[in-house]
Each structure stands twice: as C-alpha cells, then as structure tokens.
Amino acid sequence: MSIKNKPTNQKELSFIEKARRSQIVEYAIETIAELGYSQASLGQIAKRAKVSKGVISYHFANKEELLEQIAIEYYLAWQAYTTPLIEAQKSPKEMLRVYIESNLKFVYKNQKHVFAVIELGSNLRTADGKLRFAKEHDETVLLPIENILTLGMQEGIFREFTKQSARVMALTIRNAIDGFTIELMRNSQFDVQEYSNELVTIFERATKK
Amino acid sequence: MSIKNKPTNQKELSFIEKARRSQIVEYAIETIAELGYSQASLGQIAKRAKVSKGVISYHFANKEELLEQIAIEYYLAWQAYTTPLIEAQKSPKEMLRVYIESNLKFVYKNQKHVFAVIELGSNLRTADGKLRFAKEHDETVLLPIENILTLGMQEGIFREFTKQSARVMALTIRNAIDGFTIELMRNSQFDVQEYSNELVTIFERATKK
Amino acid sequence: MSIKNKPTNQKELSFIEKARRSQIVEYAIETIAELGYSQASLGQIAKRAKVSKGVISYHFANKEELLEQIAIEYYLAWQAYTTPLIEAQKSPKEMLRVYIESNLKFVYKNQKHVFAVIELGSNLRTADGKLRFAKEHDETVLLPIENILTLGMQEGIFREFTKQSARVMALTIRNAIDGFTIELMRNSQFDVQEYSNELVTIFERATKK
C-alpha cells in the first residue's frame, strides 16, 4: 500500500505495512550492494526478495520512493547511533575522535546499508539532473563536523579555521569515512579498530593547535 | 574501425581513426559530466556529438570499450602531467605537497574528464559484478602515494607507517582529491589554490614526524 | 456475493446485497464520467467508493459484470421513465415529440449515468472484439423509434418510410439525443428546454408528410 494508494501521510502506515516496507528496503540494499546502483532493477530486487515485481509497486509508489526510503532509514539509524555518543563527550577533541570512531563502527555494522546510501548519493538524480541528496547530505552530514571544528577553535583547542577551510576539513573527514565503506565492500582485509585509529591520528594532527 | 572489425592490435589504428575515437571520447565525458553515469546512454552521447549512434558502434566494439577509453586517456594525461612534477622534487615532503598541488591543478583543468573517471570507477562493473577499475586504481593511483610515504619514513622525515597505515593514509589523500572534483562539479565556489593549501596543511601535519 | 459465488440466479440476491451492488455501480458511473472508459480502473472506482478493490471483486464476478450492471440499471430506469410518458400520447407526432423531450429530460437528470452508458456502448467489447451492447441497443433503443415512425406513416401523419429509411431516421434521432449528453458533459452551456425544442423542430419537419 504505497503512499499513492494511501494519500494520507506516512504516520498512518500500519505496523505490518511498515515492517513489509522495511523488508523490501532490506532487499533493495542487498541488491545495490551486490550489483551497484545502475544494475539494481526492481526485477533484481524482487528476485532477491523472492516476490513478484508487482509487490514492490504495491508497497511503494515508485522506484524513487523505495530508494529514498533506503536513505531515510539510514539517516535515522545513523543519527540514533552516533549523535548520543558524540554529544556525551566534553571536549571538541574527544567529540572529533568519537565522531570518527562511532562512524566507522556504524559503517562496519551496516556495511551494505551505508554502501547503498553512498551509491544513491552519487547516482540518484532528480528530473532536472541534479543529485537528489546533495543538499540533505551537506546539512545532515557536513554541518555537524563543521560545528565540532568551530567549537574546538573557539575553545582554543583546534587551530584557526575560516568558513572555507572548515568545510574542506569536514569534507576530508567525511570522504575518509565513506572511503572506508568502499574498502570494506571490496573485501579489503581492514580491521575497523586499526582503520579507526589511523583516521583519528590523521585528523587529530590535522586539527590540533 | 573497432577492435571487432580490426582484430589486430591497437597500434594499427590510423591517425585519423585515433582522432575520431578521441572526439567521441570527449563527448562521452561531456555526457557523463552532465547526466551522470547511469543516464549517459549512447544515444545521449551521439546527440551531443551530433552523429548517429551507429558511428559510436563503428568506432568502438561496444559501450564498455568506449568507457574504458575514457579511463585510458585519463590515466595517460594524468601521469604525463603529474609524474614529472612530483619526480622533480627532492624531498618526500615536497613530493607529497606537489602530489596534492599538481593533482588539484590537473583536476581543475580537466574537471569533466576527472569527474567522468570517478563515475566510471564507482559504477562500471564487469560481467561478474566487480568494479572494473578497482585493481588498476590501486596500482596506478594509490601505490605512488604509498611510495612517497615509505620514502619519507625511510628518510626519517615522516612518522612511522605500517603497510596498512600507509594504505589508509594514501586512501585518505586520494579521497580528499577526488572529493575536490565532486565539489567542483557541484559548482561549489571553491578556489583551487585555497583548497590546495588546506589539503597540503592537513596532510603535512598528518605525516610529519 | 458475486454470481460466481452464488451460481443460482439473480433473484436470490438479498436486498442488502442488491443495495451494495447499486452503490458500487454508482461509483463506477462516477468514475467513468470523470475519467472516461479507458481510465476507469477498478482501483479508481474503489478509491471513489472508499473501499478496497477486493470488495468489488466480492460483489461482482469480474469487471465486465460490473460494467454490464451499469447498463442494466440504466435501461430499467430509462424505460421506467420514458415509456409511460410516450405511451400516454395519442398521436405519433405527439409520441415523437414526447420521445425527444422525455429523453432529453432523462439525460439532464442522469447525465453521468447516460454518459457512462454511451462510453460503454462504444467501448465495451466481448472477447471476440465485437461491441458488447450493439444488439441490445438496436432492439431496445432504435426499435421503439422505428415503431413510432411506422405508426405515423400508417396513420398518414408522417411521410413514407422504407425499412431502411426508418432506420436512418431512428439513428439520426438517437444520435442527436446522445450528442446532447456529450455536450452536457463538456459543460457546454446548453439549456435543456432550448435543445429539446430545437430537436423537436428538426424532427417534426423531417418526418411530417
């Protein structure tokens, strides 16, 4: 029962319906992880879910809604996991360390999901050709890092950052984390803890006064 | 005059034929830059090149060969530009700085081409579902950075790196550079020199003893 | 309680069941009036009726039966309304006038229903591709007009008609009435009385001795 069929808002989706959608989302993630964004057709997703293609159309208005749901579920789970850990820290330096560590741990535990969202981030476009999640990504993912940097600078723990240089720093940190996801999916035999320690080292050095 | 039509090796391609292929490659880059990998059909490429789709099939055995040619031309141009500059440096520290600077300059001057190759790197897959350029990318792009790091370590200029940690460092540097390309394509108003300086600062701090 | 579920004849349909079917028929008419025959899916009908698609399948053996029911209810209501009025007239001329007037009045009062039946008449086909209601339409709708014409001819009030020319006359009259329905649905600002008078004028002139 897609939004199209139920024009009321999402809150009215039944518990069972939510669960069914989540199951399909799970298979969609699986499919993207296995075949990549451009080969992940509804047919392939349905095949993995062992249902007919029609089932997906029944639960989602269209493919776009399904793909967006992947991102929505991701952001919710990601924030629920990382934000409390980061906010529990006292100093910006600790916050940065925990940001990196919690993110890598989250990635490790949700490899396929994170990979799928990265694929969507770089491939899913709106009708006018623009990347669908560009803006959301900036606001949800980059801003928190920039805030930590600003805080550390104000407290005199981090070096000076202009608005521009803070953005470069944030991008570099985020790219390093996403890069770990890609490596994981390639079956590189990386140890999370090790990778985590390395990134912490790199960015503590890069930010300290 | 595709490989299919001329089963002899590439050296036999006439000068004119090479030029024609290069022109088509140029439009393919243009198309990927504009529409992204998954919307870049042969039809769209042909449209931009103002030729029929058949022309592309005539000059390339199939779509894959065309896309691979984009990467081949990229690697040649990239190496021709960056390698001499890097090798002209005396110390590993200078080499790292010039690696970053020359790469960002190259990206700036070849935005669309670099962007296209990044798209291919994360999307183009072989029949068995594996990323087509994964191995080449490691050997061509990551190894040189790792070599600089090893050299700097041996000379006592850089801190200690294990094989694993050097790989993490190299990946982080490379991801930072590719991230600049993405930002450029998004029309972020970044200044190359400024971005370059920031990355140099970050990675000099991250590598120094 | 479809025919399929109750293989006995229709007379056994309970009062409640009949009412339920009538409600669904009403929404089917609504839907055809709004979207036209080819867009009037069971889903759209169910949506307007605020029930699930399954309900329709429960009460009707299949879509065809539902659509036929629209026509059945129409013919019953149409005959109940027009026949007494026409038969109350003494002369064929009066009968023809009242035929036109009562039909236009009926159309005006049942715009959507009449429109839906016209849509069905020209679109609903049997498995072998023939129009489903062609024969019924001839016998139920055209014959009465032809009878009036024959009567008027026998009484020396109307001009001579052969079997063929009476059929042409009947068709022309009927097409004029159906045409009024179409115009009404297009929101043409026609006055029923005016349209009625015009048609009476036209066909009194066309039939008189």
Next chain:
Amino acid sequence: MSIKNKPTNQKELSFIEKARRSQIVEYAIETIAELGYSQASLGQIAKRAKVSKGVISYHFANKEELLEQIAIEYYLAWQAYTTPLIEAQKSPKEMLRVYIESNLKFVYKNQKHVFAVIELGSNLRTADGKLRFAKEHDETVLLPIENILTLGMQEGIFREFTKQSARVMALTIRNAIDGFTIELMRNSQFDVQEYSNELVTIFERATKK
C-alpha cells in the same frame, strides 16, 4: 526518427521517414478499427505491422504522437476532399447537400480511418483528463456547418437560426454523419447513396424556410 530524437521541426522529416510514419499510422488505424481504442496497444499495432514495438518508438516520440498523427492525416485528407466540393456550390442549400454527400462518400472510402478518429475523439485525453480533440473538432468540423447555416439564413433560403440553434443543428448533422461511420463498421448493409439521400432529405426539411 521521432520528433524527440530529431528536435528540429517536422518539415525536416525525410520523404522516406514520412512514408514510414504513414505506414505505421495505417496499421494503427487498422488496429483501432479492429480492437477499439482501449485495446489498441503498441504491441497489437506492431504485431499487425509485423515489426517490433521498438520500431514504433523509433518513429514516434510516444504513443500519443502516433495517435495524434492519425487525426492530423485525417483532417488534411478530409479537408482536401470535402472543402473544394462544397465551395464549388452556389447556394447554401446546395452546399449543405454537398456537405452531407461528400462527407458520406469520404466516410465510405475511408471507413477505418474515420472510425479511428471518432474513437480518438471520444477517448484520447490529455493529462488533465480533458478530451484531447474537443476544441479542434469544434473549430474544424462544426464551424463550417454553422457558416453554411448562417449564410443560408442571410440569403433568406434557410429559416431563422440563433447562435445556439445553429449549433444544435450543426451538431445534429455531424452526429448523423459520424453515426453512419459507426453503422458501416458494424457491417450494417447500408447503401451510401441511400443513406446520403435520407440525410439530405432530413436536413433540407429541417433547414428550409
């Protein structure tokens, strides 16, 4: 080579391309005549044309364009045939007679095409649910009849008509002609000449002073 692929205007379509489109239009007409509007899928059309569905998509941007082409070709042929005959007449009475006769002759010679256009007229809708050809039909088909009526009235040959009553008259005449097409398609054994004479009789009586 559809309009979509060739964004230049229609005048640039080659002679061969025009011919090919016309052939496909011919099969589309055939299909609508046989199956009716709502069963006339691209698959059925392609089947009759003995080509793949892709061929139709190659020559027409979409199904809508193909269907519109049916109407375009119809209007051109219809006007080319009927207009000169009608304009050659001296009196409005003769014009009306020739209008009916030439239209019925045209219908007889182009049964399937005319039938297809009638189907499109009553079924093809725009995205907002309105009948696609309603306005064109009024202007192209009804107006000329109204003009004849007005002329006849001014010359004192026809009875008085208000704007509204002229429209009713025009609609009635047109519906009678379209009705003939439907009868022909039903294989009714009507003689064109006879049907023609009947309609002329009806409408000469209906219009005369």
Next chain:
DNA sequence: AATGAATGAGAGTTCATTCAT
C-alpha cells in the same frame, strides 16, 4: 462481508547493438 497482500500479464518506453545501404 470485507480487507490487504500478492500475483502475473501486459502496458509504454529505453537502449545497446546489428546491419544493409
């Protein structure tokens, strides 16, 4: 008596590829 879930066929459309000219 009704529903929500699922199906599978078929719709229109896109696209890489082939090939006669």
Next chain:
DNA sequence: CATGAATGAACTCTCATTCAT
C-alpha cells in the same frame, strides 16, 4: 565512413484478479 532503420531484451509501472484471514 557513416547512417538510418530495426531489433529484442530489459526496464518501470498498472491492473484485474485471487485468496488467506
């Protein structure tokens, strides 16, 4: 050399129908 034409498979999406609950 290049084209226009055609193919056929795969795509997303719609829909009438079935059925367990």
